[in-house]
Amino acid sequence: MLTIEDVDFSLCLDEKTQAVRIRAKNTVWESRADFLPYLETDEGRIPFQDAESIRSECFTNGLGKGIRCTFENFRAGGALFDYEFETIWFLEKTTGDLYAEWVPLREPAGSQVTPGDKALRVRKVFFPAPFDFTGGTPVRSAADPADPSRLWYTLLTQRQGMMIPNGWDTELGPLCFDGQYLSAGAYMPWFSQIREGHGYIAISLTPWDGGVHAAHRAGENGTTVGQWLIPSLGTMRYRRVLRYSFRDGCDHNTMAKIYRRYVDQSGRLVTLREKEARHPEIRKLIACCFVHTGIKTVVQKDSRFFDPEAPEKNNHLATFASKEVLVKKLHDAGSGPLYLHLDGWAEPGYDNEHPDYFPVCRAAGGSAGIRHLEETLHAYGDLFGIHDQYRDYYRRAESFDPRWAVQNEDGSNPGHANWAGGPQSYLCATQAPGYVRRNFTRLMADGIHPDCAYLDVFTCNEADECFNPEHRMSRRQCLEYRGKCFSYCLSEGIVPSSEEVSDWAVPMLVFCHYAPFEFMMNPPGTPKEGIPVPLFNLVYHDCLIEPWMMDKVSSGEDYMLYALLCGGAPYLLREPAYPGIDGAFAGSGVSLEEQVKRCRAVSELYGRIAESEMVSHTFEGGSFGRQKVVYQNGTSVVVDFTVSQYYIQ
Numbered sequence: 001m002l003t004i005e006d007v008d009f010s011l012c013l014d015e016k017t018q019a020v021r022i023r024a025k026n027t028v029w030e031s032r033a034d035f036l037p038y039l040e041t042d043e044g045r046i047p048f049q050d051a052e053s054i055r056s057e058c059f060t061n062g063l064g065k066g067i068r069c070t071f072e073n074f075r076a077g078g079a080l081f082d083y084e085f086e087t088i089w090f091l092e093k094t095t096g097d098l099y100a101e102w103v104p105l106r107e108p109a110g111s112q113v114t115p116g117d118k119a120l121r122v123r124k125v126f127f128p129a130p131f132d133f134t135g136g137t138p139v140r141s142a143a144d145p146a147d148p149s150r151l152w153y154t155l156l157t158q159r160q161g162m163m164i165p166n167g168w169d170t171e172l173g174p175l176c177f178d179g180q181y182l183s184a185g186a187y188m189p190w191f192s193q194i195r196e197g198h199g200y201i202a203i204s205l206t207p208w209d210g211g212v213h214a215a216h217r218a219g220e221n222g223t224t225v226g227q228w229l230i231p232s233l234g235t236m237r238y239r240r241v242l243r244y245s246f247r248d249g250c251d252h253n254t255m256a257k258i259y260r261r262y263v264d265q266s267g268r269l270v271t272l273r274e275k276e277a278r279h280p281e282i283r284k285l286i287a288c289c290f291v292h293t294g295i296k297t298v299v300q301k302d303s304r305f306f307d308p309e310a311p312e313k314n315n316h317l318a319t320f321a322s323k324e325v326l327v328k329k330l331h332d333a334g335s336g337p338l339y340l341h342l343d344g345w346a347e348p349g350y351d352n353e354h355p356d357y358f359p360v361c362r363a364a365g366g367s368a369g370i371r372h373l374e375e376t377l378h379a380y381g382d383l384f385g386i387h388d389q390y391r392d393y394y395r396r397a398e399s400f401d402p403r404w405a406v407q408n409e410d411g412s413n414p415g416h417a418n419w420a421g422g423p424q425s426y427l428c429a430t431q432a433p434g435y436v437r438r439n440f441t442r443l444m445a446d447g448i449h450p451d452c453a454y455l456d457v458f459t460c461n462e463a464d465e466c467f468n469p470e471h472r473m474s475r476r477q478c479l480e481y482r483g484k485c486f487s488y489c490l491s492e493g494i495v496p497s498s499e500e501v502s503d504w505a506v507p508m509l510v511f512c513h514y515a516p517f518e519f520m521m522n523p524p525g526t527p528k529e530g531i532p533v534p535l536f537n538l539v540y541h542d543c544l545i546e547p548w549m550m551d552k553v554s555s556g557e558d559y560m561l562y563a564l565l566c567g568g569a570p571y572l573l574r575e576p577a578y579p580g581i582d583g584a585f586a587g588s589g590v591s592l593e594e595q596v597k598r599c600r601a602v603s604e605l606y607g608r609i610a611e612s613e614m615v616s617h618t619f620e621g622g623s624f625g626r627q628k629v630v631y632q633n634g635t636s637v638v639v640d641f642t643v644s645q646y647y648i649q
């Protein structure tokens, strides 16, 4: 057992098992006794403590005190494997933060290993161990009384954010994208646990190849949350750092603000105000009601969506002129300024033949038709944007060549046929900026200059890595290339958006399709896997424009209340590209007049707070059903979900 001590803090570490006992002021955090950090390898699961040699030492430097443990060589299946890594636990004197680091020292060179060589292939590392988080007064559901000072809860950044109280009566299902940092499974790379006001936040400072694992059984009076790490291009390659900050008298707001401060210190907090200074049209977008509609849909025979019983079911076409009629109808109903997002505007239809999405759909009116639609929108003071895609790489596309697709380690290309365009792979992101430049240059040469662009999936799906030696790419590089696509749009005066939001994209991204709570992706009425809390917006509300679904999905559930509480722009019309997925479910009927009124209310509020930091989110009057958000400019919004009411001050 090794120890680091400082005023109000101590860490006891079992160097073999890496079990820790941390005392932060008067609160003790202990590793789960049944969870030993381990390597997931081709030879099976190997706990760190199975190393042939384990050495450890305490050290001090100018910044603080640490313990370094070195693990060397592992025996598995009768063979001895040459592999070495170290863990470093480090207490930073200035901040009181505790760092848990995992550092590869000697490992086989990934794909360089020739088949048959006996080398330890590490597929995943689980480190550090989760804390034991069992106890407290159980909270079964949102109907139970909410006394934050007595609650035990876990915070996950899956989509907009969620709070899982101990005792919650719904099981936590698999996290999307396995909880990978910087995907929809974790918009932000952190997790947190708080018990009776004493808590920690664990922030991954190296989030590109890792994620969160979490488990909560129905009614369990505890939740397990920890971190996994994966190789980059075949090997663990680089130092991975998780930073713990411990606080007393804290809640979920405290943790979100610790993270916001970290982002600011990292130079990545770019607010809408700063973005507007360069792109004033952003101000116009804030005032808009959002409309999402499409021109042409064609489902290929070899697509998962193709229905052989009704081959024409998903094939339809609307003209650009018909969208002008729609726009007039919405304005006549009193919509105010609109942002029109257009799907399926080019041949051969929605989600087909990307990245060769050209020419503009002729049967719908061609280039002249789309130009006229844009002029009509501008005459109303509206904004126009197009759906586009630079990851899905369709085999039917003229420029498709597996040579430019993402390459797996075994030389194959990923592939599926989930979407309308049929069989596809993924375009290596090294190639994406070139296609963005080509396509937008071609459009502009045709006299079409959209105000905004939507580059699909970049901020929802996980980062790709590519093993093709001609354009080898790590996940971190993938995100840099995706970011260049957004920056290119900005440089041409085209405001960029993507599917969801993600920490990495905040500096370049201006808006998104949505940034919903996870429960909104499930059919209405599905039990919630926790209490939705706007963790992402507590960090980034004043940095991005988020449109919110406005569906009144049942008598007891009205998504408009979340739009108001989280402070975003409203969807006036949201025609789904694929019914029944991505949160597209038929809502109960609200008349256009009524929906316009609802959207105006959300839009009016948003106009007042779009550039204002969300300062706090609290539960009011001892109830989870009554929630309050306060903005920097003094505006506050109270939503009472139990009676579907809201109050703005």
Ligand SMILES: [Zn+2]
Pocket (backbone or CB within 6 Å): 405, 406, 407, 428, 429, 430, 466, 467, 468, 470, 471, 472, 473
């Ligand atoms: Zn590549």
